[in-house]
Amino acid sequence: MKDFQKTEIMAMEAVGIRKHVIMDVLQCRYGGYGEVGIIRKDAYNISSRYKRSRIANGDAMTVLGLMQSRQKDDPDFYYDYQMDGDGHLKTMFWCDSQSRMDYQSFGDVVIFDSTYRMNRYKMPFVPFVGMNHHRSTTVFGCGIVSDECVDSYVWMLGAFMKAMCQQKPESIITDVESYPACATRC
Known part of the structure; x- marks a missing residue:
């Protein structure tokens, strides 16, 4: 892959163009798939490496920057977070305007x-979901926690x-038995 192609791919990635569209743009620019000189997997790999390099140092600050950017694009985007004494991300919650509207309609x-520590930081991911009038899953918001103590939840x-x-749901369904650490306060 040539340096100018890497630069093009990283520039498109930086402005939010999806990876599969990046390759389509390159094909149009160079006159076809065979003329690009790279395959789709190469574009995915360079995008992935670029993203990892952007967040390698100061992951929490990078995430907070992304949240601020989302809020500029979507004024009803909401996020909140807590940092621990060492400046590490302790808890974070976020939801976009569509999720908030869906909650108003389907948040009963x-x-x-x-999830149980399924990401590279070993932080449980906490989705808040419900069902819409088509019985499809609707995401109301998401969060991550660094521990599974009562205070975090x-x-x-x-x-x-x-x-x-402050619109309370009629019911909340959860599985507390799966989390023995929830029985204690930290």
């Missing part, structure tokens, strides 16, 4: 459950309620 029942639920203008 909220399913609140976490209390904060997460508080951030969710703040994002949803």
